[in-house]
Amino acid sequence: MLLGSIGLTTTNALADAIAPQSRETPAANADFLQQLDRYNNQSDSLDQVTSVQELKDVAPTEWAYEALRSLVERYGCIVGYPDSTYRGNRALTRWEFAAGLNACMNTIERLIQENVAVLKEDVDTLKRLAQEFEAELAALGGRVDNLEGRVAFLEDNQFSTTTKLTGEVVFAVAAATNNGGTDNQAVFQNRTRLYLETSFTGEDILYTGLAAGNSPRFDLPSQGTGIPTGEGTFTFQDYADNDVAIDFLSYFTPIGDWAEVFVTAAAGATSDYLPTAGNDPIDDGGDGGSGALTLFGAHNPIYYIGGGAGAGFNLKFGDTFTLSTSYLAGPSDAASPAEGAGIFNGDYAALGQLTITPNDSLTFVLTYVNSYHSAGTPIFNYGFATSPDSTGVVGTSFANFPGGTDARVSANSFGVGASYRVAPQFVVSAWGGYTIADIRNVSEDGEIWNYALSLAFPDLFGEGNLGGLIAGVQPYLGNPAEVGFVGASNNIPIHIEAFYRYQLNDNISITPGIVYLNAPDQQDDEDAILGVVRTTFTF
Structure with missing residues (x-):
């Protein structure tokens, strides 16, 4: 009974x-x-x-x-x-x-x-x-x-009932050689990031990030604009003198099961909340220490257009479709009440994206960005107020300044991407991007292109390891002569990157790799080779 x-x-x-x-x-x-x-x-x-x-x-x-x-x-x-x-x-x-x-x-x-x-x-x-x-x-x-x-x-x-501390430390030994340009010396660089992750409801999260580092970029061959090219930037670079600064200040909260809201007050980027990579393990958010070696190798450069302070959201339609949108004002303009600045009168990037996920193995993305860039601000700036060289984080100097450093630019950018997990240990991803740059005081629009194919090999030779191969073309200006760069070379800047991340344990990985750049900054008869051994500590 x-x-x-x-x-x-x-x-x-x-x-x-x-x-x-x-x-x-x-x-x-x-x-x-x-x-x-x-x-x-x-x-x-x-x-x-x-x-x-x-x-x-x-x-x-x-x-x-x-x-x-x-x-x-x-x-x-x-x-x-x-x-x-x-x-x-x-x-x-x-x-x-x-x-x-x-x-x-x-x-x-x-x-x-x-x-x-x-x-x-x-x-x-x-x-x-x-x-x-x-x-x-x-x-x-x-x-x-x-x-x-x-x-x-x-x-x-405990430290707090609502907050936990996470962090990432990168040590990197790197070197670069190139035909032409300044001789580069071998370097030992570093970057440290500490994140306070606070939740008030158990589902939301407030990120307060602090970062410091000493990792300037290598000097690669450039032409025409008088500033260095943005190609070959490693994910941990663009920090100097180990000065501590706010690296990320953003809040995420869900609305039921159908939406997520993203608000950022400092150093926000569209890749912080968008489903940019789908199944691609090479993309760890763009500038982390566990995926691709370079910013270009991580994901489509369209996600590096603009950044700073603003808001966005993801709206889900079942398990298959996600509609995303965001508006980010430039980092130096968003907080300034000066004329020509502020949230709506300075630099900005407004994004819309449709993500299609037919199943757990396949992802498609269609992306559009409308942006404005004041004189001296690169198109692919990733939300940096002023980068060390006032250049973009990816792409040639022509692609970042299609009208020169004194020209203002309004841009309409289109991106497409796909990622397919062929097998548990093999992922194929590809993307392409096209930007129409309306250069003020220039009758002809600049045309900027980029595309790439990446192969990822999760758990290669052991659980937690990752092999990666990326081949593509960094953002380049397709018509430099038409927009005023008379006599400039117009070669396609090819990017080839290979790396292998060896996971020593749950918290330490070592990633040796190499990057080959052909025709950096669209130059004739030029190339560059960058090598790095990156050690990443997470906690």
Whole structure:
């Protein structure tokens, strides 16, 4: 028959008698056994309620093993290691057996409280096992006492009840050679990021990021505009003198299951909230220390157009479609009340994107960005107020300043991308971008192109490792002569990047890699090679 009320009390319930929560004396355990006797007298033979076969590699050398196995199969109280085995096909220690027995005690107690059928002979078996392993069960309760005490101490002494600290530190040894331009020396660079992640509801999150580093870019060949090219920028570069600054200040909050709102006050970028990469493990957000070596290699350069302060949201239509939009004002303009600045009268980037995910393995994106760039502000600036060289983070100098450094530019940019997980250890991604640059005081519009194909190999030669290969063309100006750069070379700047991230453990990885640039800054008969060994610490 089904159980009715059997008179279990709070202190003498099944789990309280011999489960980890128990701190009772042997007399209390005897009281528990008496309750089992009373239950026996009320119970008839019942049909089994559950049958599972996840208890593996347990040798039935004693009656207790077979008894516990029977309870596990009948009531679904899984015991063993996370892979459901007792490794090495060995016998259980009495401590391990007590832990398994405790799991079954908790399960059967829950069934009793829910008035679910339990077999009379199983109650007899449970009583006998509890008597034989009484000492181990009591000691197990003492161990839980110690654990609960440690947890209470940590809760009382934690940094914050709403905030946790995460961080990333990058050490990098790098070198670059090039035909022409300044000779580059081998360097040892660094970057540190610390994030305070605060949640007020359990679902929202406020990021407060601090960063410091000493990682200037290499001097690569350039022409025409009088400033260096933005090609070859590593993800950890554009920091100087280890000065600490706000690196990220943004708030994310969901609205039900159908939308997410993103508000950023400093150093915001569209890639912070957009589903830019889909399945691509090479893209770790654009400028992290665990994916691609370069900013260009991470994802479509359209996500580096503009940035600063503003807001955006993702609106979900089922599991297949996500509509995203954002408006970000330039970092130096957003907070300034001066004429020609502010949120709406200075530099900005307004984005709209449709993400299509037919299944878990395939992602398509269609992106549009309308932007304005004041004189001296590169198009692909990634929200930097002023980068060390006043140049873009990706692309040639012509692509970032299609009218020169003294020209204002309004731009309409279009991007397309796809990512397909062919197999668990092989992902193919591709993107393309086209920008129409309306250069003030120039009759002809600038035409800027970029495209790439990337191959990712997750868990290559070991779990957690990552191999990556990126081949493409960095943003370049397709018609320099028509917009005023008479006599400028117009070669296509090819970018080839290869790296292998070796995961030493959960918190440390080492990533050697190489980048080859052909025709940097669209020049004739020029190339550059960059090599790096990046070590990343996360916590």
